[in-house]
Amino acid sequence: MDLTPATSEKNGKPMSVGQQMLDKGAQMLQTFKPINQMSQHACTFALYSHDMTRQIKTHHIVTRVNQDFLQSAVYDSDDSNARLIGVEYMVSDTIFETLPPEEQKLWHSHAYEVKSGLWVHPRMPETMVMPELKNLAKTYGKFWCTWQTDRGDKLPLGPPSLMMSPQAATYGVVKPEMVRERDESYNLSRDDLMRSRIEIPEPEWINPTADYWRQHKKGFQLDVERTEIKTSFP
Template sequence: MSVTYASDGTGAEKNGNPPGKPLSVGQQILDKGAQMLQSFKPINQMSQHACTFALYSHDMTRQIETHHLVTRLNQDFLQAAVYDSDDSNARLIGVEYIISDTIFETLQPEEQKLWHSHAYEIKSGLWIHPRMPEMVVMPELKNLAKTYGKFWCTWQTDRGDKLPLGPPSLMMSPQSEGQGVVKSDLVKKRDDNYNISKDDMIKSRIEIPEPEWINPTADYWRQHNKCFEIAVESTEMKKLTEFP
């Protein structure tokens, strides 16, 4: 599902922003006041910026660069707001939850099918922490190589959607073969932007140990060639309990 919007005179269609009027002076003053007076504790706990790539489960030819602003709630659980860039006007396109292999093994098999592994993503230099020296982030990379993620995309900006349309899409992580291989032009664009080399990243991460076990129920498509896609269906509402 995709919608084309007529011009609203703001230039939103040209720069990819959603349709709408520019911020008024009054709104800008209100926002500045809120920043000074209100608490933003959850956002202030975001401690990492990771850049990587994701593939749509239902159409893995569609691949996107993603920027994850990560909060670590404990050693086994992370949560990330996912954006389509690291610019000030970046669009929030989804959310990812990341869990350790220990927690993953406690999940039911049907739930495990929705998750993807991170080992290849880390070892191959696709997952990076922009502007952070490799030696500084190496302990975190070693931890992440043993994790699993569940990423729901809520705004498909790559197909030109000016608004978040339709149901969320389950995203998959890059892999070393088949449909999971990330397009080289996407990687080159990212590497050029940050003045890095994926090949250099691979060399620097060669000593990151491979996980002893990657549960085959994750990355479900690899063994079963099947995907998961959400469809919106009309259903009867549950009736409210009558009060006595």
């Protein structure tokens, strides 16, 4: 058992030997069933709803709960010391159509993201992930970013930020240099990916209430305000 104190470039002191022993014991004695259900790693891009000039590369560690619902822990890299920066929920078009219109405004579509070669499963052959890509093209996502590492935050600060998916429209176009850096890191070609995904069917209907900014040029931003605490006390 390696008990060499771990070092970190992040905030905080290196892990002590005692903490590492506790963690090793927990790994042997406890179960991690929710984490063990994570079965996919996807890399893509996201834009802040309130400031679409800010774009980030994201790494999604995905759990497929069932055929109509997925949930992702979102990280800023795929390194062992990656920072957990948010969570995304993804639902099929069937489920999305049951949501109230006010709720639908918070969601984004995935069809363009998939077909344009922005959403990738690193190190996985396209032929192997093609069935999943066809499913994902018909889904909608709601992504809350809890840690704005792109602006240099050393800790998760402030309220969560709603994120949007890339689109072909002006505000939603991902910066070419970001895509190029991603492709080089995984030995990919977005152009090749787009050609391989031509046969993925376009969804028959992409609900216009999603991707709210495209029609209304408005985004959403959370603010924290003080409020009276609800209690059962007289």
